[in-house]
Amino acid sequence: MIDMAVFKQFQGAIAHLGEMAQPEPIADDERVARAKAVMRRKTDRSLALDLESCVNCGYCSEACHFYQGTQDPKYTPTRKLDLLRRVHARESAAFAPITRLFTRDINLADLQEWQELVYDSCTECGRCSMVCPMGINIARGVNVMREALSEAGLVPLELMAVAQEQAGRGTVFGVGPTELAGVVETLRGRGITIPLDEPHADVMLVTTVIDVLLFQDALAATARILNHLKVDWTLRSAGFEAANFGLLSGNEALQAAASQRIIDEALAIGAKAVILPECGHAYPTLRWEGRLPNGKPLPFEVLAASEFVGREIREGRLTLVPGDPSRKLTYHDACKLARHGGVIDEPRAALQALGVDFRETSPTAELNWCCGGGAGTFLINRAAPLRHKAWQIKRAQVEATGADTVVLSCASCRLNFMEGDEVEQSGLHIESLIELVAAQLPGPPAS
Ligand code: SF4
Ligand code: SF4
Structure with missing residues (x-):
């Protein structure tokens, strides 16, 4: 169960995040030059084709959802991608010398x-x-724009503050190895075996600041499932953080460094697999973009928690005690897991194994x-009204299923659902997939 007082505390902290950012003093011309340099460098053949082929x-x-929620054409x-398109048209497209004659260059106001x-x-x-x-x-082009704005020192202050913290102290929201050890002790006090900093293990479990601060039950649930399956696993203090504010802010160097911490720890213990927590963006960051320093593929599997449990269920290694068949559940696919990552069938295998009335949206x-x-949109204070309009589409989609509970496998989505529900007092019941699975493990409740 999530402690709502802790959630409110977390929201309060987010409200002041921007005050901790330390923007770099950069001259206006320099900001534009830096942003354009990134745009030019990142406009490879595939992006150029994307920029030129819109009909x-x-x-x-x-x-x-942002256009649908507002009907504002600026969110088309x-x-x-228009700014990127303009730079490409003026500087690298086939007719760039001609285009430059009758179009103006981008400026700081455009970047802002x-x-x-x-x-x-x-x-x-x-x-x-x-549907295009x-x-x-478009998401890739938007990410290139984030990288350009990051290089120009124009990241929203909330994301800038956390990215600076992760790049500097290596912590996120003040959570580092000491805080992780504290949570591990708390969970051990509940009778749950949590291996920490074992020198060798087949599986390295990664958690996230959100689970450490708010969703400790999700970490406990993953531990219980691993223990039930008798997996040889460990958490590692030097590589436990899945949240990657390099990716979210557009800071490429930080993205690589944050991933590298996890990769180094997995290599150090000889892990055959890394299991990521219920965190959407961690999945593509490591699964699809994680590489060894020499560019070669990672020598271990990378699995999302929902993917892992679903696979264990499908392959017959994990069976659950049947749940209440009158309970009506639906599932929210986190974009980074399902659309970007292809993690679709595994969570559904887990939902079916719960033995409840599962309804698709x-x-x-x-x-x-x-x-x-x-x-990272969840952290941007001024985006709250826009975010809420988008969430209302989601809420309507969930309500149309007639389900009493929406199940999630991303902590960031979970926070956004909680915020949306708090605003509307919609009474939506929000659950974590990994926690539901652990609650229906055969045997005693903690191990
Ligand atoms: S779907 Fe959007 S991006 Fe694709 S061609 Fe149409 S307007 Fe352009
Ligand atoms: S990636 Fe998603 S949020 Fe961004 S423009 Fe496309 S549909 Fe909208």
């Missing part, structure tokens, strides 16, 4: 305007690309609506 059909608008997905478009009003969910007849990867799986809080 302005508008289908992507129908797919975007393809428009979010795009800050809201690529941080507040895009969760990089990728839903627009699912030209297959344009419509649409579902890779076309499921985003909750509006991903990619």
